[in-house]
Every structure is written in C-alpha cells, then in structure tokens.
Amino acid sequence: MYQAYSYLSHLYCPRCSREYDASVPQHKCLCGAPLLTAYDMDALKIQFRKEAVMVRPPSIWRYHELLPVRTEKDIVSLGEGITPLLPMKKTAARYNMDDLRLKDDGVLPAGSAEARGAAVGISKLNEYNVPDMVLAANGHAGAAWALYGSRSSICSHVAMPVEAPLAVRKECAASGADLQLINGFMQEAEEAADRASERHGWFDASTFKEPYRIEGEKTTGLELAEQLQWNLPDVIACPVGAGTSFIGLYKAIHELIELGWVRSAKIPKLVAVQTESCAPIVHAFEKKWTHTVETPELYSAAFEISTGTSAGDFLVLDAIYKTKGAAVAVCEEDLLAEQRLITREEGIFSSPEGAAVFAGVRQLREENWIQREDRVVCINTAMGVKTPDIMEGSTPILAPGDDW
Amino acid sequence: MYQAYSYLSHLYCPRCSREYDASVPQHKCLCGAPLLTAYDMDALKIQFRKEAVMVRPPSIWRYHELLPVRTEKDIVSLGEGITPLLPMKKTAARYNMDDLRLKDDGVLPAGSAEARGAAVGISKLNEYNVPDMVLAANGHAGAAWALYGSRSSICSHVAMPVEAPLAVRKECAASGADLQLINGFMQEAEEAADRASERHGWFDASTFKEPYRIEGEKTTGLELAEQLQWNLPDVIACPVGAGTSFIGLYKAIHELIELGWVRSAKIPKLVAVQTESCAPIVHAFEKKWTHTVETPELYSAAFEISTGTSAGDFLVLDAIYKTKGAAVAVCEEDLLAEQRLITREEGIFSSPEGAAVFAGVRQLREENWIQREDRVVCINTAMGVKTPDIMEGSTPILAPGDDW
Numbered sequence: 001m002y003q004a005y006s007y008l009s010h011l012y013c014p015r016c017s018r019e020y021d022a023s024v025p026q027h028k029c030l031c032g033a034p035l036l037t038a039y040d041m042d043a044l045k046i047q048f049r050k051e052a053v054m055v056r057p058p059s060i061w062r063y064h065e066l067l068p069v070r071t072e073k074d075i076v077s078l079g080e081g082i083t084p085l086l087p088m089k090k091t092a093a094r095y096n097m098d099d100l101r102l103k104d105d106g107v108l109p110a111g112s113a114e115a116r117g118a119a120v121g122i123s124k125l126n127e128y129n130v131p132d133m134v135l136a137a138n139g140h141a142g143a144a145w146a147l148y149g150s151r152s153s154i155c156s157h158v159a160m161p162v163e164a165p166l167a168v169r170k171e172c173a174a175s176g177a178d179l180q181l182i183n184g185f186m187q188e189a190e191e192a193a194d195r196a197s198e199r200h201g202w203f204d205a206s207t208f209k210e211p212y213r214i215e216g217e218k219t220t221g222l223e224l225a226e227q228l229q230w231n232l233p234d235v236i237a238c239p240v241g242a243g244t245s246f247i248g249l250y251k252a253i254h255e256l257i258e259l260g261w262v263r264s265a266k267i268p269k270l271v272a273v274q275t276e277s278c279a280p281i282v283h284a285f286e287k288k289w290t291h292t293v294e295t296p297e298l299y300s301a302a303f304e305i306s307t308g309t310s311a312g313d314f315l316v317l318d319a320i321y322k323t324k325g326a327a328v329a330v331c332e333e334d335l336l337a338e339q340r341l342i343t344r345e346e347g348i349f350s351s352p353e354g355a356a357v358f359a360g361v362r363q364l365r366e367e368n369w370i371q372r373e374d375r376v377v378c379i380n381t382a383m384g385v386k387t388p389d390i391m392e393g394s395t396p397i398l399a400p401g402d403d404w
Numbered sequence: 405m406y407q408a409y410s411y412l413s414h415l416y417c418p419r420c421s422r423e424y425d426a427s428v429p430q431h432k433c434l435c436g437a438p439l440l441t442a443y444d445m446d447a448l449k450i451q452f453r454k455e456a457v458m459v460r461p462p463s464i465w466r467y468h469e470l471l472p473v474r475t476e477k478d479i480v481s482l483g484e485g486i487t488p489l490l491p492m493k494k495t496a497a498r499y500n501m502d503d504l505r506l507k508d509d510g511v512l513p514a515g516s517a518e519a520r521g522a523a524v525g526i527s528k529l530n531e532y533n534v535p536d537m538v539l540a541a542n543g544h545a546g547a548a549w550a551l552y553g554s555r556s557s558i559c560s561h562v563a564m565p566v567e568a569p570l571a572v573r574k575e576c577a578a579s580g581a582d583l584q585l586i587n588g589f590m591q592e593a594e595e596a597a598d599r600a601s602e603r604h605g606w607f608d609a610s611t612f613k614e615p616y617r618i619e620g621e622k623t624t625g626l627e628l629a630e631q632l633q634w635n636l637p638d639v640i641a642c643p644v645g646a647g648t649s650f651i652g653l654y655k656a657i658h659e660l661i662e663l664g665w666v667r668s669a670k671i672p673k674l675v676a677v678q679t680e681s682c683a684p685i686v687h688a689f690e691k692k693w694t695h696t697v698e699t700p701e702l703y704s705a706a707f708e709i710s711t712g713t714s715a716g717d718f719l720v721l722d723a724i725y726k727t728k729g730a731a732v733a734v735c736e737e738d739l740l741a742e743q744r745l746i747t748r749e750e751g752i753f754s755s756p757e758g759a760a761v762f763a764g765v766r767q768l769r770e771e772n773w774i775q776r777e778d779r780v781v782c783i784n785t786a787m788g789v790k791t792p793d794i795m796e797g798s799t800p801i802l803a804p805g806d807d808w
Contacts, residue, residue, distance in 0.1 A: 057631075058462035058486055078751060079490055079508060082462055084483020104483060107513055110753070111789055143789075151751030157808070162801055167571065170792035173799055176748035180808055181801045188804050196808040227461075344580035347482060347555030349514070385515055385547075385790055388574035395577055397566055397585045400592050404561070404584055404600040 007044050008068045011035040011211055014315060022068065025128045027209050034208035034312050036251065037068050037215050041258050050261050054226065058082040060116060060219040066255060067120060068215050074127040076152040078109035080119045081219060085227040085377070090345040091358065095365045099375040101233070102348060103224055106383035110171065112351075113220065113245060113381040114144035120216030121205060122148035131155060134202040135209075136182075136189035138241065138304050139168040140382050145205060146177035157202055159189040165303065165387045185297035186307055207242040208311040217245040221252025224377060230262050234374040237271035237361050239353035239381055240281055240327075241305035243316035246272055249379075250319035268377075270325040272316060273360035275300040275335065278308055281316055285327035290314055301332060301390045302352040304381070326369060330359035338362065339384065339391075352390060354380030411448050412472045415439040415615055418719060426472065429532045431613050438612035438716050440655065441472050441619050445662050454665050458630065462486040464520060464623040470659060471524060472619050478531040480556040482513035484523045485623060489631040489781070494749040495762065499769045503779040505637070506752060507628055510787035514551050514575065516544035516755075517624065517649060517785040524620030525609060526552035535559060538606040539613075540586075540593035542645065542708050543572040544786050549609060550581035561606055563593040569707065569791045589701035590711055611646040612715040621649040625656025628781060634666050638778040641675035641765050643757035643785055644685055644731075645709035647720035650676055653783075654723035672781075674729040676720060677764035679704040679739065682712055685720055689731035694718055705736060705794045706756040708785070730773060734763040742766065743788065743795075756794060758784030 011020040013029035014036050020026050022037070029035055048065045056062035060081035061072075069075055084104045092100035105113035122145065125133055134157040135145055142158040149156035156177040160169060161184060173179050182189040190206055197204040207213070225232055232253065240246050250270060257264040272281050277300040280292035292313040297306045310316070320327055339355035342348055350358075357378045364370045384391075398404060415424040417433035418440050424430050426441070433439055452469045460466035464485035465476075473479055488508045496504035509517035526549065529537055538561040539549055546562040553560035560581040564573060565588060577583050586593040594610055601608040611617070629636055636657065644650050654674060661668040676685050681704040684696035696717040701710045714720070724731055743759035746752055754762075761782045768774045788795075802808060 055459055059488075076751075077488075077490070079488020079511060084463075084481075084513070086481070086483055104513070107483060107511065109488070109508070109511055111515060111787055147747070147751040147753065149751070150748050159802070159808075167789050167792040169799060170795045171753055171789045174744070174747045174753050174788065174792075174795050175751060179799050181799050183801055183803045191804070192802055192806075192808060199808070340578070343551070343578045344554050347480075347551040347553070347579065349551065349575055349578050383515055383787075384578065385571050385575045388571040388578075391574045391578050395573060395583050395585050397587055398563070398596055399587045400595070402596075404563075404596060404603070 003047055005064055005072055006068055006070050007040040007065050008070065009038045009040045012038055025130060025203060026211060027204065028311070032311065034315070035211040037211055039066060045259060048259065050230065060119065060216070063219060063222050068212050069120065069123045070127060074123055076123045076126050076148050077119060078115065078148065078151065080108055080115045082223050083107045085224065088346055091342060095362050096372060097365060097376065098373050101377045103220060103377055103379045104348060105220060105379060105381050106351060110144045110147050111383040111386050112140035112144060113217065114141040116219050117213035117216035117244060118144035118148040121145065121210060121213045122152050122154060124212045125154055125203060125205070126152045130203045132157065132202040133205045134193045134197050135205045136186065136193040138186055138306065139164040140304060143168050143171040146172045146175035149177065150175045157196060159192040161185050161189050163299065163303065165389070167386050187297065187309065207244060214244050214248045214251065217248030218252040220245065220379065221249040222256070225256055225262055232262050232266060232268045233377045234268060235271060235370060235376040236268045236379065237273055237357045237376065238379045239302065239305045239357055240272040240274055240316060241307035242310040243312045245381065246270065246319060247312055247315045267323050270319050270323045271360060271364065272320060272327040273357045274305060274327065274329050275302050275356055276329045276331045278306045279329035280308060281313065282327040282329040284313070284317055285320060290317055301335060302356050304353050326364060328360040328363055330356050330363065334359040336390065349384035350380040351382035351384050352387060353382065407451055409468055409476055410472055410474050411444045411469050412474065413442045413444045416442055429534060429607060430615060431608065432715070436715065439615040441615055443470060449663060452663065454634065464523065464620070467623060467626050472616050473524065473527045474531060478527055480527045480530050480552050481523060482519065482552065482555065484512050484519045486627050487511045489628065492750055495746060499766055500776060501769060501780065502777050505781045507624060507781055507783045508752060509624060509783060509785050510755060514548045515787040515790050516548060517621065518545040518548035520623050521617035521620035521648060522548035522552040525549065525614060525617045526556050526558060528616045529558055529607060529609065530556045534607045536561065536606040537609045538597045538601050539609045540590065540597040542590055542710065543568040544708060547572050547575040550576045550579035553581065554579045561600060563596040565589050565593050567703065567707065569793070571790050591701065591713065611648060618648050618652045618655065621652030622656040624649065624783065625653040626660070629660050629666055636666050636670060636672045637781045638672060639675060639774060639780040640672045640783065641677055641761045641780065642783045643706065643709050643761055644676040644678055644720060645711035646714040647716045649785065650674065650723060651716055651719045671727050674723050674727045675764060675768065676724060676731040677761045678709060678731070678733050679706050679760055680733045680735045682710045683733035684712060685717065686731040686733040688717070688721055689724060694721055705739060706760050708757050730768060732764040732767055734760050734767065738763040740794065753788035754784040755786035755788050756791060757786065
C-alpha cells in the first residue's frame with residue numbers, strides 16, 4: 001500500500017467550517033479566525049503505527065505523517081526534538097504532590113519551544129517557495145523563525161517590541177534578519193508587520209496568520225504522550241500568550257485519541273497560565289465567556305506571554321472548557337520566587353514563563369483543584385539563560401590570596 | 405547471563421600505568437597525570453550490542469554499560485543528549501567541500517556540552533555520597549556542574565574568572581551555588597579552588613581532578629558514530645581548552661573500535677582548534693613536542709578555551725599524533741567572521757568556540773590539508789545566545805506609524 005510522507009488533507013476554519021486548499025499558501029479564514037490543519041485520519045488509522053514511530057531518529061519529524069510537510073526534501077531542520085520529560089521530585093514534595101513532571105522545551109535549537117513552530121512553518125514556506133516573510137514576535141519566536149529562515153534562504157523581516165530581552169534581540173539580529181524594534185508592545189509590532197506585508201508583499205507569518213506553527217507546537221503533545229508510554233497525564237499546564245502551543249497541545253491529544261494511540265476515557269485537564277499583569281484568558285474563564293476582551297499589555301518578567309489580544313482566544317477557552325481545565329493568573333513575586341526555587345531544587349533554570357506555570361500549579365494545588373495523586377506535567381517554553389537579567393544578586397570577587 | 409548496568413572496571417594512569425580502585429572517589433594519579441576509566445571490555449564485547457542501544461530512549465544513558473555509574477538510581481539527569489548532527493551545505497560550498505557537518509552540543513540542558521561531563525561527574529559524586537564539591541571553571545562548566553549539583557543536593561562551590569560571560573555567571577548563581585568570582589584567569593581560579601578544597605574538605609571536581617567528566621564528554625563521540633550508522637568521518641574538529649572533550653572523543657573512538665562497532669581501518673583525524681591569543685597545544689604540535697609550555701591567558705571572544713596550561717596536554721597531543729591529526733590556531737577576526745556567516749547561512753548561532761572550529765577547518769581546507777572529498781564533523785560546544793555580547797550591531801527602532 002502506498003504510504004505518503006504526510007497525510008495532510010486540507011485547512012479548515014474552526015469557527016465557520018469553511019475549507020481551504022493546503023497546496024497553496026494560506027493565512028486566516030475570511031471570517032478572521034485562525035485556520036487549522038486536517039489530515040486524512042482514515043488512512044492514518046490504517047497506515048500510521050506508533051511502533052514504527054518509536055524507532056525513528058529522535059526529532060519531531062518522526063511524526064511526519066501527522067505533520068503538513070509533503071516531502072522530506074523540503075524540511076528545514078536544526079535537529080528539533082525530542083525534549084526531556086523530567087521528574088520534579090523536590091518540587092512535588094514541596095507542593096504535596098505524588099507525580100509532577102517537567103517537559104523542558106528549553107532544550108531545543110535556539111533555546112525555545114518556538115523552534116517547533118518555526119521548523120514546520122518555515123519548511124512549509126520553503127515548500128511553497130516563498131522568498132520573504134515578515135512576523136511580529138515578543139522575542140523567542142522572532143529569533144527562531146529568523147534562524148530557520150536563514151537556514152532555508154528565506155529572507156526574514158521581524159518586528160519585535162523594543163522591550164524584548166536583549167539576548168533574544170541579538171540572536172535574531174545575528175541570523176541576518178531584517179529586525180525592526182517597535183516602540184510599543186505586541187499589538188504595535190503586529191500592526192507594523194501588517195503594514196510591511198501589504199507594502200512589500202512579504203508573506204505574513206505572524207501568530208495565527210499562517211496555520212502551520214500550531215502543527216509544529218503540537219509535537220510537544222505527541223512527544224509527551226510517547227514519553228509516558230501513551231498514557232496521558234491528568235493535568236497539563238502551559239504558559240499562554242497568544243495560545244498557539246496550548247491549541248497545539250489540545251489538537252495533539254485529539255489526534256492521538258482519533259488514531260487510537262491513547263485511551264480516550266482520560267483526557268488531560270488543560271491549564272492555561274498567565275501573569276496578573278496581562279491575563280485576558282483568565283478573566284474570560286472566570287466569567288465563563290467564550291471570547292476575551294482586549295487587555296492592556298503591561299510589563300512582566302514573563303514578557304513572552306504578555307499578549308493582550310489573540311485571534312485564537314476562543315480556541316484556547318474551548319480547549320479549557322472541553323477538558324474541564326482551568327486558567328490561572330500568577331503575580332510577579334510568585335513567578336520569580338518559583339523560578340529561583342526550581343533552579344535551586346531541580347537544577348532547571350527555566351524561563352519566566354515556565355516558572356509561571358509552576359506558580360500556577362502550586363496555586364491550583366493549594367486550592368485542591370489539583371489533587372495530591374494527580375499526575376501533572378508542566379511545560380517550560382524556553383531556557384532561562386536567554387533572559388538572565390531578571391535574576392538578581394551580586395557575587396563576591398576574590399583577589400588572589402583572599403580566603404574563600 | 406548476568407548483565408551489569410555499568411561495566412566499570414578500574415581507573416588507570418595513562419602516563420605511569422598505576423591502577424586505582426573505582427569504588428571510592430579518586431582524583432589524579434600520584435604522578436600528577438589525569439586518571440582514565442577502564443571497563444571490562446571482554447565482557448562488553450559479548451554482552452553489549454549496538455542494536456540494543458539504538459532503540460533506547462534518546463539520552464547519553466543509552467550507553468550506560470560504557471559509562472561509570474553503577475546503578476540507575478544514582479543517575480542525576482536533566483535529559484542530556486542526543487544532540488543534532490546537521491549537514492552544513494552552504495558552508496561546505498563556501499569551503500569547497502563535499503560533506504561538512506555540525507555536531508551541535510549547544511542543544512543540551514544548560515546550553516553547553518558541559519552538561520555531558522556534569523551529568524556523569526555529579527552522578528558519580530552522588531553515588532559516592534559526596535556532600536560538597538568545588539570546581540574552577542571558565543564559564544559553562546561551572547554553570548552545568550552547579551545545576552546538576554542542585555538537582556542532586558550536592559552543595560556546589562564554583563570559582564570563575566571575573567571576566568566570564570555575564571549570562572553564564574547568572575546561570576551559575578541562579579543554581580544557588582556558592583559562586584566566587586576570581587580577580588584573574590583560569591589559573592588563579594584553580595588555585596582558589598585548590599585552597600578552598602584543602603581548607604574546607606570539599607571534593608575538588610575541577611578539570612582533570614576527577615576522572616568522570618571525560619566519560620561524559622565521550623558520549624559526543626558515541627552519538628556521532630551512531631548518527632553516522634557507525635561509519636566514522638574522515639576528520640573531527642573540536643575546540644580545545646583543557647582538552648577534556650578532545651580526550652573523550654579519542655577514548656570513544658578507541659572503545660568503539662575495541663567493541664567492533666566501527667571499522668578500525670579508518671580512524672578519524674582529530675583536529676584541535678585554539679585561538680591565537682592562547683594556543684599552547686598548537687605551539688607544541690608545531691614543534692612536535694609531547695607536552696605544552698605554560699602560556700599566558702589573554703582575553704579572547706572564545707573565553708572558554710583560553711587555557712594556558714592543562715594537566716591533560718600530553719593526552720591531547722598523543723591523540724593528535726596517533727590519528728595523524730592537527731592543531732590549528734585562529735585569529736579573533738576570522739572567528740567572529742565565521743560566527744556571523746554560519747549564523748546567517750545555516751541558522752546556527754554557535755558559541756565563539758564552535759565558530760573557531762569552522763575557522764580552523766576553513767584554514768586547513770585552504771592549505772589542502774583537508775581534502776574536498778573528506779567527510780568532516782565540526783563540534784559546537786555551546787549556544788551562542790549564552791554569550792551574546794560579542795555580537796555587534798544596532799537595530800533600528802520604529803515609532804508607531806513609521807515606514808518600514
């Protein structure tokens with residue numbers, strides 16, 4: 001039987017159900033909603049075997065049948081995946097929990113989970129022969145897309161808020177991208193990318209303006225399931241800015257259930273974590289709304305997830321409601337305290353966003369929303385060393401001969 | 405037949421052949437040389453099968469039989485390995501080469517190859533129940549050992565030159581380690597660690613003062629061979645400071661040959677790359693010496709490999725001579741130019757040390773020491789984003805409404 005490299009079928013709108021051709025570049029739905037990717041699940045159910053996947057080389061491309069890139073030759077790869085899934089024993093004890101784990105997506109090329117989305121997104125642009133792309137990004141995504149762009153010879157134009165972390169700006173500039181710092185926050189960066197796309201004809205690859213970043217981010221969920229021997233955990237907690245990784249996670253779970261690779265009886269509760277400085281999803285969740293209201297973007301150490309408005313808000317909220325999950329906002333103080341403790345106890349210098357997730361889980365455990373015996377997986381989306389400035393403290397300097 | 409988790413046999417001195425018991429902590433040989441680790445190769449030849457290794461989870465511990473940790477429960481892991489092996493097509497074309505690849509050891513926990521040595525070294529200290537360890541480090545090693553120390557509950561004391569990169573100092577401090585900056589270079593840091601070890605009874609885990617870091621670093625070579633379907637390349641080029649990774653690489657090749665997993669007919673030429681500012685190995689190689697002379701440690705962008713003296717110098721030189729390899733020094737200008745080009749062409753923001761390796765390979769290719777048809781693997785030992793300061797350039801700032 002003929003086996004395709006990808007079982008990509010078409011794109012569809014999760015709001016109005018319109019369908020789109022996946023053989024040409026697409027952006028959003030006419031109705032303004034993000035597009036999602038559909039696969040030929042009937043064929044996959046017969047031809048895609050998890051036993052085959054598990055002996056392939058360790059990268060996200062071991063799941064190629066369930067990814068949208070049509071042929072192997074178009075793949076633009078820096079060797080992304082499989083990231084560690086680590087027990088967090090000391091933290092679990094501190095939270096009075098039996099089984100707490102970390103999926104450490106900082107251990108990826110360019111040091112962030114954005115490598116997953118960039119690898120798949122840029123590979124598709126490469127397949128479509130797109131010469132120039134523009135995107136607005138809070139930080140890591142800009143650097144990741146620019147680096148994968150360089151590898152593929154796609155010319156990258158990146159709009160990043162001027163407050164984005166210095167190391168990430170340098171990383172993005174090092175790629176040779178046309179980087180523009182924007183005197184403003186994400187919304188202003190998106191407007192600049194919009195205008196530049198219109199003016200110069202550059203493909204707009206900003207969040208939710210192309211459908212394949214979500215497919216890349218989905219692989220966190222696929223790996224997670226494989227690493228747990230296809231037994232999904234009780235709770236998965238994830239930082240949420242625009243929400244692409246959250247939506248990817250939910251999509252991964254659904255596809256795994258449809259394939260019959262995991263048991264459908266137990267769908268993990270998905271927890272979205274934001275910071276109090278900018279928490280539109282949490283606000284909407286508390287009101288039981290299906291959409292968010294635009295929220296001002298204030299400074300947070302977790303700069304990456306300070307996103308006041310998202311075209312995918314309804315998908316994030318739907319995933320929370322459908323999985324009986326939750327949304328929780330943490331304060332700066334708790335976030336920074338957890339970052340310090342996790343580094344000291346577990347040896348993992350997580351991103352502020354990753355630390356926010358632990359602060360959120362701690363909060364839900366204290367409220368007994370998370371039970372002691374629940375198996376919980378937290379997702380860290382970047383290496384802390386990419387944003388070292390938020391770590392305080394001075395270090396003594398010894399002169400030769402001084403006593404230690 | 406009984407299968408051991410580790411086939412560790414004993415420790416031995418590569419200079420005077422004295423043997424040491426590996427069941428208790430050891431430092432150097434009485435003669436002052438570093439100790440190397442021996443395994444029961446006769447048993448391994450019968451019981452250790454590469455086919456079994458290849459289906460294990462992707463981490464350095466898939467090679468546990470050939471690593472020194474006696475039982476799985478003592479392993480301290482942040483999920484280290486398997487790192488990407490990437491084709492470098494544009495760079496190969498620029499160098500007029502057919503097959504150039506990068507082993508990207510930046511994609512590891514803590515963003516550097518030092519995770520390999522720290523994982524194995526700290527796991528052994530954990531096995532020995534050592535409560536406190538001290539080490540001198542130029543940067544990445546200090547951060548990696550401190551982070552693995554935190555995870556295992558070993559108390560870490562780190563002496564680092566005051567000029568070490570800021571992000572790495574912050575990373576080390578974040579682990580909760582007792583970090584002391586030393587007003588001087590590596591030699592002064594080593595002296596401080598020495599004195600503190602004597603004074604406080606802390607285990608000295610500085611370079612070559614304990615034998616297992618090399619075993620961890622060896623796994624780069626094991627992975628490399630596996631990723632090339634057990635066909636070793638013609639040349640492997642590696643940055644050399646003290647030389648632990650270089651010695652590990654050579655040891656890996658020898659053990660693979662002894663196991664019969666690779667063909668012995670073709671031993672890769674090992675190339676040591678240093679910077680002109682501090683190149684004792686290159687100097688000794690040019691004079692055909694078996695030892696180096698102490699060399700002043702001057703500032704280089706490749707701070708990690710600015711090491712004026714090394715107790716392992718004779719092992720590095722021996723590996724070069726035995727493999728018909730070479731040692732090459734690169735100037736700052738070439739190193740920085742290659743870092744920029746590799747990031748722009750290949751999307752890999754390498755460490756300055758990794759960039760030095762490419763500059764070295766380029767030099768050897770221009771001299772036709774490397775042939776066009778040679779398969780060459782370069783090793784990058786850290787993520788460039790951990791030392792972003794050496795990247796220059798300013799970025800334009802757009803105000804809302806400005807034209808891009």
